[in-house]
Every structure is written in C-alpha cells, then in structure tokens.
Amino acid sequence: MPGEALEIAARSLAISGTATLLSSTWSIVLAYMLARSPRASRLLVPFLEALVGIPTVLVGLLLYLLLSSQGPLGMFRLLYTPKAIVVGQAILITPLITSVAYRVLTHSWSMYGELALALGAAERQAARLVFSESLPGLAAAVVMGFSRAFGELGVALMVGGNIRGYTRVITTAIALEVSRGEFGLALSLGAMLVAILVLVSLTLRFLGRLRER
Amino acid sequence: MRAAIELRGVWHTYPGSRRWALEGVDLEIREGRILAVVGPNGSGKTTMLKLAGTLYRPTRGTVRLWGSDFWASDGSQRLRLRRLVVYVHEKPVLVRGTALHNVAYGLLLRGYPPEEALERARSVMERMGVAGLASRERGQLSAGEAQLVSILRAVAAEPRVLLLDEPTAHLDLEKRRRLASLLRELRDRGMGVVVATHDYLLARRVADEAVVLEEGRIRVRGPPGRVLEV
Ligand SMILES: Nc1ncnc2c1ncn2[C@@H]1O[C@H](COP(=O)(O)OP(=O)(O)OP(=O)(O)O)[C@@H](O)[C@H]1O
Ligand SMILES: [Mg+2]
Numbered sequence: 001m002p003g004e005a006l007e008i009a010a011r012s013l014a015i016s017g018t019a020t021l022l023s024s025t026w027s028i029v030l031a032y033m034l035a036r037s038p039r040a041s042r043l044l045v046p047f048l049e050a051l052v053g054i055p056t057v058l059v060g061l062l063l064y065l066l067l068s069s070q071g072p073l074g075m076f077r078l079l080y081t082p083k084a085i086v087v088g089q090a091i092l093i094t095p096l097i098t099s100v101a102y103r104v105l106t107h108s109w110s111m112y113g114e115l116a117l118a119l120g121a122a123e124r125q126a127a128r129l130v131f132s133e134s135l136p137g138l139a140a141a142v143v144m145g146f147s148r149a150f151g152e153l154g155v156a157l158m159v160g161g162n163i164r165g166y167t168r169v170i171t172t173a174i175a176l177e178v179s180r181g182e183f184g185l186a187l188s189l190g191a192m193l194v195a196i197l198v199l200v201s202l203t204l205r206f207l208g209r210l211r212e213r
Numbered sequence: 214m215r216a217a218i219e220l221r222g223v224w225h226t227y228p229g230s231r232r233w234a235l236e237g238v239d240l241e242i243r244e245g246r247i248l249a250v251v252g253p254n255g256s257g258k259t260t261m262l263k264l265a266g267t268l269y270r271p272t273r274g275t276v277r278l279w280g281s282d283f284w285a286s287d288g289s290q291r292l293r294l295r296r297l298v299v300y301v302h303e304k305p306v307l308v309r310g311t312a313l314h315n316v317a318y319g320l321l322l323r324g325y326p327p328e329e330a331l332e333r334a335r336s337v338m339e340r341m342g343v344a345g346l347a348s349r350e351r352g353q354l355s356a357g358e359a360q361l362v363s364i365l366r367a368v369a370a371e372p373r374v375l376l377l378d379e380p381t382a383h384l385d386l387e388k389r390r391r392l393a394s395l396l397r398e399l400r401d402r403g404m405g406v407v408v409a410t411h412d413y414l415l416a417r418r419v420a421d422e423a424v425v426l427e428e429g430r431i432r433v434r435g436p437p438g439r440v441l442e443v
Contacts, residue, residue: 038228114268115306119319119370120296123288129308212309 005173009192012169015082015156016149019089023149024142027094031101032127035109045102051095056154063088064158080161085169088155093145100144104137105130136208143201150197215280216241217374217405218265218298223274225260234260236429237274242407244373247400249416249437250409252426258409259303261426262376265407266300267291296323299372303379303409305363307351312362313338315351319370337369341391357383364392374405381412393418413441 034041065071067079078084112133116126131138153171160167162176170193177186220240226233235257242248242265250258263269264276267283276283278294286294299319307315317334321327338344343365346358354362360383367375381389389412396406396419410416416423416437423440425433433440 111306112308115302115308116322117295118266118268118300118302119322119366120292120299120372121322122292125322133309 005189005192007165008168008170008173008189009196011082012150012171012193013196015085015169016089016146019086019149020093020142020146022086023090023093023097023145027097027145028101028138028141031098031105032131034098034102035105041102041106045099048095048099048102052099054092054095056092056152057158058154059088059092060154060156060158063091063155067159079159080163080167082160082167084159085156085167088159089149089152092152092155093148096148097141097145100141101138104134104141108134108137135211139204139208143204146200147197151193216277217244217279218242219275219277220261220265220271221275221277223261223264223271223276225257225264225269226272233429235264235271238429238431240265240424240431242374242405244405245400245403246421247396247406247408247419249420249423249441250407250426251411251413251416251423251441252432256426257429258426259378260429262300262378262407262409265374266298266376267295268300297373298376299367299370299374300376301364301367301378301380303382305356305359307354307359307362309351311347312349312351312354312358313347315362316366316369319366323370334365334369337365341365341388341395355383357385357388360384361388368395368399372404374407375399377406377408377410379410379412380408381410381415389415417441 066073113130116129162172223238225235317330320330420437423437
C-alpha cells in the first residue's frame, strides 16, 4: 500500500497542479480586466464571490451531464479520465482565484497603477508594475485555489470515477477506505493530503522571499 | 502666454459618491510659475491636481494640455502629453527596490538607459542633500525620507509641469527650506509647479499665485500675499 499511496499522491498533485495552473491563467487575466473596469466588476464580482463555495458535487454533476455519452460534449470521451478531473477542478476554483486576485489587483492598481501613470508610464508599463507588486497576493490566491482543488472530492468522484491506477486521487481513496471501514488507512491518507498542502504553500512562500531580496 | 494645463468647467464626482468633489472649476497652470492651492480638508485639492495630472477623467468639462483636449486624444498622443506632467501623491508610494532606484524610476519608464537614469537620480538626491539614502530599501525609510524620495523621483523625470500634493507634510524645517529653494530653482528653469498644501509658510515663500478651494469651488485667486492671509 505505501507504494500505491505515493502513486496516488503523485497523481493528485499532477491533476490538481495542472487544474490550478490552467485556472490561474484565465482567472488572473479576468481579475485584471475586472480591476480595470469598475462597471463590469460591480455586476460580476458579487456573482463570483457567491460562487466561491459552490458545492463540488454540483460542479461534478454538471460536468458529468456535459461529458456523459449522451451529453453535448460526449464525443470527446473525457468522462472517467484524469483530464475530466482537471477541467472540473479548474472550473471549480475559478471563482475563488478570480475574486481573491481581483481584490489584490484592485488594491495594487489604486496604488501602483496610478503611481506609474502619474510618472508617465504607458498602460503596459503600469500593468507590469501592478503585477510585479501583486505577486505575493496573487501567489496566495493560487495557493488557495490549489488547496481547494487538491482537497475536493465531488468532481474527482463524479467525473473521475475513482478508477484504480488511473483516476484515483487522495480524496477518492479516502472515501473508498472509509466505505471499507479502513479508518486508519483513511486517516493516514488524510494526513498526507494536509502535509502536501502545507509543503506547497511553504515552498511558494520561500520562493517569494528569494525574490524580495 | 498660453496655459500649459487648462481646466475648463470641470465637475468631478467619484464613482459611488453622490456629492460633487469639484463643481465647475476653471484653472490655468503655466510653465515657469508656481501656483499654490490651499483650502480645508475635503475641499477638492487632491481631486483637482489629479484631474490636472490626467489621473482622473472629469465627469464634466475639459482638460487641455498644451492646447490639446487630453481625453479626446488617441493613445499615443495621451502618453506623449502625460509624460510632460508628473503628479506626486500625498501619501508616498515607493516601488520595490532602493531609494536610488525609486528616484530613477520615472526616467526608466521613459526609456533612459539604466546607467544614465541612476546617474541623474544620484545628482538630484545630492542637490537635496539626501545622497546618503540612496542604497536604502523602501521599507527602511522614515515617512519624511519616503516623501522626499517620492518628490525627487518626480523632479528627476524633468516634467514641464510638476504637481505636488501636500509635499511638506512629513518634512522637517530644514528640508522644507531646501524644498522651497529647489522649487524656485525649477521654476526659474521654466518648470511649472503646483503645490497643494496646508503649509502657508511654504506657499508664501514660493508661490507666484494662489487659489483657495472651498467645497469644490475656487473661492479666491490672486497674489499669495493677499490670498494667503493667516
Ligand atoms: N476615492 C474617493 N471616493 C469618494 N469620494 C472621495 C474620494 N476621494 C475624495 N473624495 C471626496 O471628494 C472631496 C474632495 O476630496 P479631496 O481629496 O480632493 O480633498 P482635499 O482638498 O485634497 O483634502 P485634504 O486636505 O484632506 O487632502 C471630499 O469631499 C472627499 O470626501
Ligand atoms: Mg488632499
């Protein structure tokens, strides 16, 4: 089992890591656009904030309906693949990353964007300064997104299917062990999950410190 | 002489606010002159300077820079005009890096080679007697030191009009005196300077003209000796 546990952990990391990278790219771009257009943000941001806690099974269910063989995207044959989990988790964490990044970028724009313009920057130079000064906050948004993706069960179960050696991730493994009454095993998987989350967060923090120098 | 910056019938309100921060302001800012803007808290000094510095778009009215309607201009024209005017925030904001890097920052944005930008920044800091701060990181500066760095950053960029918002709030008496002499020197070299301030002593020391704002309107304008009665 230790060998299998490591393999499951590696798969979880790969799937949720990919989902987080994917989601971060569009979420941060969207957040920047919202931070630059007060009118659109007044409508969209409350909506996004409300969706931060959307139940994972609901996202899983909607994606299942889209991907199942009779669904509109059925022809891609993505159901019960790691790719399906990646897509589902990326969607799941989009409201979280976008709304946190939006706060960070709005604050940063009001200080550094305005400063850059006051000093004669082009819009692009101002954006570069804003992003560079926002990196710690954006990193925090990404870590939160990763944490939610890594720890979610609903999407992985519904569109991944918990197939051994293929789509089984830490959380679906925990659910399985619990259903089998293997509480000790479930708990140690849980401990591993938390340890990985903490490690990822600390690593990013460390990288941030290096940059400050 | 044509005004460098001209506000005509400018009204401004902040998003989400129901009050006018400025109500029908007309103002001319000229090169080679120092204009003092005084008035109580909340009277609209910062708002007016940021409008003149093109950081805000007026809700109504026009802002002309050297004759061009700024907000009707295209992107490249706006950038060209914006580079002639620098606004200094009342609360200093410094970018990551040393004080010297900060003072050079406006020149770096204008595409100066780093060595030349740093060289010029150093000489501006020397002129103000603060060359000793050059290698300090932004987190290691006192409030007054940070304010000086943010003023010198604007001066180093050599704008044609310099807009200073409450520049002496954190400065000691000696630095205030030096700032006054620096501003007069810049004016004599042809720069236009606007100082929004509660520091009447500074205003009377340097200004050629003064305006008093109250509740978003210009109430009085004229020679500082008459306008700035204590
Ligand atoms: N970001 C903002 N949002 C809403 N209202 C604002 C904002 N900034 C300023 N105001 C309002 O606009 C008016 C003018 O403010 P402004 O900052 O221009 O005053 P000021 O003369 O610079 O004051 P001070 O001497 O305190 O610096 C005030 O009534 C203020 O409440
Ligand atoms: Mg003010």
